[in-house]
Amino acid sequence: MISAETVTLTADLMSGLSGRVSYNEPMSEHTSLQIGGSAAVYFQPEGLASLTQFMKRAHAQGVPFLVLGGGSNILFGDGGFDGVVVSTKGFRTIETQVTDKGLFIRAGAGVSLAQVVLAAEKESGQGIEGLAGIPGTLGGAVFGNAGSFGSEIKDAVIAVTIVSMDGQFRVLRKGDGRADGLNFSYRKSGIAENTVIVSVDMRLPIGDSATIAAKSHECLIKKRQTQPLSFHSAGCVFKNPLNGYAGALIEHAGCKGLTQGGIEVSMVHANFFINRGGGTAADYLSLMERVGSMVRAKFDVELSPEIRIIGDMI
Structure with missing residues (x-):
């Protein structure tokens, strides 16, 4: 949920900065999962001077921000991000x-x-x-x-x-x-x-x-043979535990093919959750919990997320 306070603060924060600035930007358009609510502000600075000026202002005003690259290892909550998403896509030399x-x-x-x-x-x-x-x-x-x-x-x-x-x-x-x-x-x-x-x-x-x-x-x-590259995913969901592989543990715990809403544990690689269409962050997190619980019950191993989880979930 984007607060009125953030809207007021960002109007001054973004004044005069060069680059792309948009408000209430759907983060589903900037992530490989194609999931996520809106960010209060999306900012793609034109150059180093604009970026530096923004960072100084945001720090002084206490406005939260998040740095985003290709959006391939991140899950944005369905409730959005009450701050500024700063894209590095302008730095491409x-x-x-x-x-x-x-x-x-x-x-x-x-x-x-x-x-x-x-x-x-x-x-x-x-x-x-x-x-x-x-x-x-x-x-x-x-x-x-x-x-x-x-x-x-x-x-x-x-x-x-x-x-x-x-x-x-x-x-x-x-x-x-x-x-x-x-x-x-x-x-x-x-x-x-x-x-x-x-x-x-x-x-x-x-x-x-x-x-x-x-x-x-x-x-x-x-x-291409071992990962579901043709589907929308965030890459590996969990980090590999010490002396093991998360994908193998998930597969041997019987999780391949499990679904929650529009999200599915890939049949190609169990450490990839794919968005088959209409998936939400809530679906994704629920499936993470189910898979983590099944792996814990079978192997007594606690899996840690590799993806970054950002913003309000509801």
Whole structure:
């Protein structure tokens, strides 16, 4: 539910900012699940100056905001988000340079991860072939330390340019030892919530172009065979527990094919819930609870969400 207070605050907050600004924006149009109520404001800044100005104003006025990349790992509540959704889709430049240290890539947070994998392949950059087929943007991939087939984005990242919650521009460098810097772990980067990733610097060793292309293609084919990529989903629902795989636990607990409203546990990969049409956030959360309960009862394992759950559920 969008409050009158938020409407009053955001009218001043968004004044004079360059970029796309819309009010009561349906978040179902910006997520891979195609689920979610409306955000009070949707803002896609035109550039760094506009973003920084917004962040300073929002911090000073206490207006809640959420950073959104490709919307592929997130569930918005049916009741919407009483704040500002800040999209990074405007930051879409990508540069590559081959040096004596390997391939250097600098890409905007709004560039799709698929584009980065292809750019690396084109320049014979080796090491991120396993990320082929992962949806979403580079910024989201770095924030959540995306990984697949033994590869994680952290292995290639050397620096991340951010704008902090209070509007400060900073460059976080891997290995600098700062507590508030880059501290990668499983599906985490150490980057604070409501920090906007603007761009990412990566370095990859140079390899054999044919081998790199073949591996990327192989990983993409495997994903298409083992994941329901043709359906609307948010990717993996639960994190893999220690020494196990969430998908296997869900499948062996007898959950494949379970439905709740328009949401179904995929028959292709049990750790994917697909929206078959008309699904709601309430359906999705209810199915998560049912699956979690069944896995707990059979294996005494507590599954933790990998997707981000945002906003009012009702």
